[in-house]
Amino acid sequence: MGKKLTKRSEDYSKWYNELVVQADLAENSAVRGCMVIKPYGYAIWEKMQAELDRMFKETGHENAYFPLFVPKSLFEAEEKNAEGFAKECAVVTHYRLKTDPEDSSKLIVDPNAKLEEELIVRPTSEAIIWNTYKGWIQSYRDLPLLINQWANVVRWEMRTRLFLRTAEFLWQEGHTAHATKEEALQEAELMNNVYAEFAENFLAVPVIKGVKTESERFAGADETYCIEALMQDGKALQAGTSHFLGQNFAKAFDVKFTSNQGKQEHVWATSWGVSTRLMGALIMTHSDDQGLVLPPNLAPFQVVIVPIYKNQEQLDAISQVANELVQDLKLHGVSVKFDNRDTHKPGWKFNEYELKGVPLRIGIGPKDLEKRTVELARRDTLTKEFIAKETVVETVITLLKEIQENLYTKAKNYRNDHITPVDTFEEFKDVLNTKGGFISAHWDGTTETEDKIKEITKATIRCIPMDAIIEEGTCVFSGKSSSRRVLFAKAY
RNA sequence: CGGGUAGUAGCUUAGUCCGGUUAAAGUGCUGGUCUGGGGGACCAGAGAUCGGAGGUUCGAAUCCUCUCUACCCGACCA
Known part of the structure; x- marks a missing residue:
């Protein structure tokens, strides 16, 4: 007997928290509100990053990196933006610790090491980036400027939940500058479309594209485009946003360019971001009472092979078949793991991989060797069948595609019904x-x-x-x- | 910041009301034997000075005072 997952119908929120921990995605850390993303969870995030990064580059963007800290004077430059984030900023005020004179085993903040100007730990990077862009943009020839950064940000939230709302989170933030309003608006909408395409094709999460009302808009934006997803408990999740920033930041940071007419004009801006919150969307869209369900496009490994054996000879014979299969599947672009650990039994592994959402599981035992078959189990439907060894690769490729589509269709039907x-x-x-x-x-x-x-x-x-x-x-x-x-x- | 709950083995908890020998269980961990097609069984073992500090007492996980931390409900959350 092992860990049992709470059912969704009993306590959805508890189910979610247990699932994240038991599927080995992430856990709470010693730092309040901050999570540790574990290797299995991080592997999924890396897959998201890789695909998004590819899409950004395909649409003409380049990556760069800006500082973690924002001097307070820069942070406050764009008034609405500063006001919107002020309540949740971590602030660095000192730069040195020293031994506590009253207890040599302790450290205290050295009062003599106070910073002349406080540094804000970025809750978002518009301020530091626009201050930088000022030096990069002089002419219409410098535009458009299409930059993305992969980074961590900190927002001191009162109530946190793994992936959905954490004090520190990972994200990407695109920051672009354009010569005209039309072009900036187009960019903001384009990137919202990129997000929607990514969510639907990769996460298999159906989303609704729309714009925010004034009160829900990003602080400092003139228009916020967004993609909204629906979770299994009937609550909505904002999965990504893309902002048309008008000339607000250009004016706040005095970023002007000379147009081809020789006139000085403020540039037009956008910013757009998605975060590790997408992990939450992924989990809450597809998973069930047995655990995580991963779309094949994002699974760290799409297929796992579990040997079933009584002794070393059997394992050896099975391993030979399994290794051939691994090679063959890899050759066809399928990521596969052969779990030949002798430290866990088949039943234990079955549960483990169900909990971790591996799309397809292949079981090979002595009976299969005899009959030249394998047992193939799919995670999304929890069904099993025996198929001829020769047809495995073909079947796996077909099923992976089918599972990806099935998850999307199922989620979309649910969403449309709601x-x-x-x-x-x-x-x-x-x-x-x-x-x-x-x-x-x-x-x-x-x-x-x-x-x-x-x-x-x-x-x-x-x-x-x-x-x-x-x-x-x-x-x-x-x-x-x-x-x-x-x-x-x-x-x- | 207001209201509430809880800190005991790696984890989950019992024991606290009503103080009494060596602090209990499940799970996890280590070793062994049997097992192996859905979280195996049995045996043996390691592991907690009971969040911290102080006090009352012959004696404190248990009573008192202070303190720290986490969680829940509010407030808050582009």
């Missing part, structure tokens, strides 16, 4: 409390209404969908006129 159009506030509250998910409703466009709905129901406007149909209607709360529906949901 977009409920409502026309009255009673219905709104009822759907929110019984069914959950997205609620598609008319809204009068005011922050007052948005706030009141949030206060009463805890639901927020997740986004105004890009593909919203223009239709006449009346606001579900105020009764005022509205021209399109927006999506409400309780969110992470």
Whole structure:
């Protein structure tokens, strides 16, 4: 008997926390609110990084790296941005420790080592980056500037949860500068589309593309594009954002260029980011009561081979078949692990790999050697079948593709079933409390209404969908006129 | 920052109300034998000065005082 995972229906939040730990993805650290990402979890993150990085480069971006610290004077330059993040900033005030004169085994902050200017640990890098861009941009010939950075950031959150909200997290942040408003708007939308494509094709997580309302917008942005996903408990998760920053940062940091007309103009900006939160989206979209379910595109290994044997001779015979299979699968681009550890028994391994979400498992035992078969089990459906050894590679390739598609289809069906159009506030509250998910409703466009709905129901406007149909209607709360529906949901 | 709960073996917990010899269990760990097609069984062993400091007492995991930490509910969270 071993660890048992709490069922989703019993306590969804507990299920999530246990799953993250038991699947060996991450654990809480000695630092409050900060997690340790374990090798298996980090391998998944690396797969995400690799694919995103490829997509960024394909769309013309280059990587660079900017400092972890932001001098306070730079941080406060863009007022709205500074104000938005001020409450959750870690601040460095000293640069030296010394031995405690009252207890030589302890260290204290040396009061003589106070910094003249405090350093903010970046909660996001616009400030330091735009201060740098000032020196890089003089002419329209320097534009567009298309930069991405892979980094860690710190936001001192009151309540944290592994991957979903941690005090320190890993992310990428793109920061671009353009000569025209149109071009910057295009860039912001382009990158939101890149995120959507990545989420759907790689994570197999269906997302809704949209724009944020003014109150949900990034601090310092003129427009925030986003992708919103729906989790199995009916709550929405903001999976990525892309901001059109207007000329706000260019003006705050005085970044001007000479146009081809010889005129001095402020540049137009975007910034966009996705984080380790995507891990949370991945987990909560596909996983079940047995553990993690990984889409083949992101699994650290797509296939695991488990030998079943009684003695060394059997293991040797099985290993020969298994190793041939490993070679053959690798040749066809399938990542595979042969788990020949003698320290754990087959049953234990089966559970282990189910918990870790490996898409396909191949079992080979003495009976298989005799019959020239293998046992093939798929994680998404938890079904098993015996297939002829000769057809394994072919079947595996077909199934991996099928699993990737199946996960996406299943998630999308669930998501679509949980977009409920409502026309009255009673219905709104009822759907929110019984069914959950997205609620598609008319809204009068005011922050007052948005706030009141949030206060009463805890639901927020997740986004105004890009593909919203223009239709006449009346606001579900105020009764005022509205021209399109927006999506409400309780969110992470 | 307000309200609540909890700190005992690597982990999860019992014991605390009502003080009493060597602090208990499951799991995990180490060794062995049998096992091996879904988290194996049995045997043996290692492992905790009971979050920390002080106090009461012949005697404290248990009572008192102070303190630290974590978690939950609020507040907060582009």
